[in-house]
Amino acid sequence: MKTLKTWACAALLLASAAGAQALPKAVRERIIQATVMLLPTDANGDLDGSRGSGSVISPQGYILTNYHVVGDPDTRQLSPWIQVRVVQFADREPEFTYWGKVVAADPNLDLAIVQIVEDRNEKPVGKLNLPFVEVGDSNALSIGDDVFVFGFQGTGGMTLSFSRGSVGGFTGEDLSSSGRQWVKHDAQTGPGNSGGGVFDDSGVLVGVHSAGVAGNNNSRTSFMRPLALAWGLITPNVTGFVVRKGSGAAITPGTKVSAGSGGGVWPPALATGRAGVTGTVRVTGGAAAGTWTTEFTEVTDDGSLKGRARSGSRDQTAFFYYDEDNNEVWVEWTPDGKAYSSCVVEPGGVKAGSADWTGNLYSFTGLDSKGTRTGDCVVSLRARAAGTSSGSGAGTPAASSGPGLPALAAGQTWTVTFSQGGAYSVTLGARDSDGDYPGTATQSGKTGDALFTLDTDSLIMIVGRADKTFLTCTVDRTLRGSARAYQNSKDPGSAAGTCTLASGAVGATSTGTSSSGAALKWPLTLKVGQRWDVAFPGVGTFTVNLTEPDEESGFDGTATRGSEKGSVLMDADADELLLIVQRADQTFLICSAGRSGLGAGSVRGDATSHRDSTDRGTGLGSCTVTPR
DSSP states (O other): OHHHHHHHHHHHHHHHHHHTTSOOHHHHHHHHHHEEEEEEBOTTSSBOSOOEEEEEEETTTEEEEOHHHHEETTTTEEOSOEEEEEOSSTTSOOEEEEEEEEEEEETTTTEEEEEEEEETTSOBOOSOOOOOOOBOOGGGOOTTOEEEEEEOOOTTSSSOEEEEEEEEEEEOTTSSSSSSSEEEEOOOOOGGGTTOEEEOTTSOEEEEEEEEEEOSSSOEEEEEEEGGGGHHHHHHHOOSOOBOOTTSOOBOTTOBOOOTTSBSOBSOOTTTTSOOEEEEEEEESSTTOEEEEEEEEEEOTTSOEEEEEEETTEEEEEEEEEETTTTEEEEEEESSSSSEEEEEEOGGGBBTTOSOEEEEEEEESSTTSOOEEEEEEEEEEEEOOTTOOOOOOTTSOGGGSSTTOOOOOTTOEEEEEETTTEEEEEEEOOOOTTSOEEEEEEETTEEEEEEEEEOSSOEEEEEEOTTSOEEEEEEOTTSEEEEEEESSTTOOOEEEEEEEEEESOTTSSSSOBOTTSOBOOSSOOOOTTOEEEEEETTTEEEEEEEEEEOSSSSEEEEEEETTEEEEEEEEEOSSOEEEEEEOTTSOEEEEEEOGGGBOSSOEEEEEEEESSTTOOOEEEEEEEEEEO
């Protein structure tokens, strides 16, 4: 009997190992439908003869690929249009179906996001619902893990190719030092695989195949960029993507699974994969008692949401996530990253037909401490839709909305400053039947439409531009927040940095105003503790925190953009504002501005990108520096 049990256990282990070597057919089919061929065009709009691969990571038509597939990393020149070919049948060449444009790109990481915007006949696509792949956690990869590569490598023609291999190791940016900037693997690949997806054994996207290197004394090694490096591009620019944590179920809004006796929707992970979740947590009992207003505006590496929680004078960092291992939803906040107050909601706390979730409040004195139950909590969260109003009637006074928000009235003038769009003077007209305030927005002599709406805990300013595109600025009681840009009313929009609101028109004072209400004068006065946003075109917006003076006249600090963390040097004198961001891969970005760049609440200058200290740099366009 012992021998039989030993044999049976061995057989089960072998069967388990064999099962890990292949993806189920249904998973492979899903990935195939979401793998596209990308053909870039030159300046004249003609195909330039190159091709690569990409993975659709959102049903709304966003594609993750390599920068070198859609542009030239040396010159920083991006292809104006990308032809997107879709697989209809695996044994046939993909069919030309769409045109796409690059909406985010990082030449230093060799990663880019392409958005499908037109069909093959150059007509706007409208709302899409495409097959797409879920994104996962590349930090969980270990040496020996199975990986699967899909793309158009060119071997045997233009049809799709599949190969399998395993993780061979990790390396730093220079392909020789320590780190996880690159993941080595041994799946068979070719040049056309560039930009294609690398998937783990559950069919989740964990990397982008980027290069193959042949050594002098060994066989060819393939390299992929781990998905962790792409979060800085994905989270601010892509809507509708789905994050799968570990081997559990994907977290998507409205996933219906059994909620025990509650009978509601579980898990209630609102807006996982995109920012924009607001609401309250009401706490009874313990030191955290009171009503906490929460706003989540950032997606972290593991797919959880990060933001702020405020109650009275208390303003703390907050997190919102679904704990798959324990099947619980957590909303928690911390003043220092050590002690936490956590509202834990179990399936029974979500009731059908109710917008509130009831849970237990726990207090943690440290990251490794055991929690102590200190009270009860009720969570009320919702996903914020850009540009929507609260729908209050015309007879509802605007001042009745959330605490700390200003009352609106016809005839008021406001300045809305976009970190990636400049400043507009907005004049409010009479209140309409929906309780909103239409008006006009003026910038550099050009006038467009505006709409100012007051939500229960936020202000939303919509600015219509002369070219029929529009911008939205959504702020809380601090009058600072996040911006989005839209091509038209059907466009789901893309993140456009930060924005601030200030009472009064642009140029009402000679100095302009900062987001905190203090005068912004030239030369700028810098000091420890200040926070700034610096927006680089084609890269994104970094939040800068000045922490200490340097050996000269400037200040050192930290620079963060999503999950990316780097360092910064900021200096200002009578002639120039200089801001240097050194990134995690040791490349750096420079924003240089003069007095003429001073505007209403921000400073505009010239941006350059540099591979190292000896690189003279490549111009990126205009950068904007805005105080927080």
